[in-house]
Amino acid sequence: MWPPTSPLPVDAGAATLVGRVWRPGLGPSVVAVRDGSLVDVTSTFPTVRELTETENPAAELRKAEGEALGTLDDVLANTPPESRDPEHPRLLSPIDLHVVKAAGVTFAASMLERVIEERVRGDAGAAAQARADIHALIGTSTPQPGSPEAARLRAMLVGRGLWSQYLEVGLGPDAEIFTKAPVLATVGTAVDAGVRRDSTWNNPEPEVVLAVASTGRIVGATLGNDVNLRDIEGRSALLLPQAKDNNASAALGPFLRLVDGDFTLDDVRRAVVTLTVDGEDGYHLDGESSMTEISRDPAELAAQLFTGHSYPDGAVLYLGTMFAPTADRHTPGLGFTHETGDIVSVSSPKLGTLTNRIRPADECEPWTFGIADLMHTLRNRESS
Incomplete structure (x- = not known):
């Protein structure tokens, strides 16, 4: 469905959810989801990174006060590029300064x-x-x-x-962990996700994504689509950066669910992730991944992330997928590949639904807002 609806987890009333919105005149703002509404808590947590680095992010978010911005439904409806009113808030990816990493071949x-x-x-x-x-x-x-x-x-x-x-x-003993996207380059729900125009064999990769603090502690999880160009990576593993890191190719959201008494790492270990693809031509595809079939425990993957590096702003880690569509879409023997306009939804009961529309990467909104821009907006916000 486009524009998407109902992105929240089934137990949204018990979930501690943090996200980000773009506020006209202010820029990226950190929001808490409360009773179907969004509350701007940027005055307490200027970035999501600041929140996830606290000792107990869920408790800190629950007690943070802020400005009510309206309903999630209204902000979600204003998020797709073609229906956007620039005078009203829209959703962003729920992370900011975290390094964006991904684990491969984990199923x-x-x-x-x-x-x-x-x-x-x-x-x-x-x-x-x-x-x-x-x-x-x-x-x-x-x-x-x-x-x-x-x-x-x-x-x-x-x-x-x-x-x-x-x-x-x-x-072997060492997992494949690579950089999926630059800091601030992920896209959220209800926007276009990018596939390189010259790719003729590609697919979505529905995944659970961990949020990991600089100490290595797992503090939350969300959903991701690690868009994969199979033809480019298949030519050579050295082309992995070209296959994985393109404009709008790292989708993540809709919100980051923080670890608390109602959501633990065991919920991640038991998660079932479903996928739907709906084409403009009437094509429909269903898929499902169970985290119980992952070959390495999520905690082990998070630990390997820190084997040779530190991440002072924390990181997010795509955990990999077992879903690789092989059924033919058009020509017999050529398997699945995306078509422009495909609507891809990644869902899991306790994490909600991430929905994106597939477009050539060079037609998606360009990534123009970087770290320096974020620092400028925060400084201006403090002085106003």
Whole structure:
């Protein structure tokens, strides 16, 4: 549905939700979601980063006072570019100064699809046979990464000349963690998400996204769409930055749900993420990912994020997806790929719904508001 509706989790009354809106004349503003309305708490927390770095973000947000901005429904309706009134608030991605990272091949199904992309060098027409060959050899499930069983499978594959860099991170002790987007470059719900115009084989990647404080503590979660260009990455893993980091290609939201008594890391571990794709041509696709099938625990992935680096402003981490659509959309044997105008919705009961419309990346709203701009708006806000 476009414009989207009902982005809140099913237990919204119990959820501690933080987000951001653009306020005309003021710029990005931090908001709390309360009883279906948005409250501007920027005077207490100038950035979401300031909130997530506190000892107890959920408790701090609940007691923060601020200015009521109106209903979420009204702000959501004003968010799509084509229906936007510049004199009223619109939703933004719920994060700001956090580094945007992503973990790859964390589900067996996704890992095997990456191996297939590599073997066919990004040629969608050759994927079906490669998929059958690999499934016949390995199956559709793999051992725990870093385990003795995984080591034995690795040795067997090496012996057959079938080793892959994707199997290395899918079976070995070290996870694949990469930078998905620059700081402040993520897009929120109810706006366009970008796919490079020259990509002919691509798909959505519905995921849970962790918010991690600079101490390594997991403080919240949201939903993400790690838009993936399969043909470009399939040509070479060294093209991962071009496949992953493009204008409007990192969708995230609708809100960040903070960890509290009603939402814990175990809720993330049990989460079921559903996906729908609806095309302007009447095409419809459903998918589902269960976090119970992830190969590495979310806490382990968050810990690996800090193995060789520190993040003084915290980070968000896309946890990976098991969903890689293989059913043909048009030509037999070519699988799924996006069409302009596709409406993609990523949902999970305790995190709500993230909805974006697919457009060529160069037609999406350009990323123009950077860190210096944020600092300027906050300084001006303090002095006014």
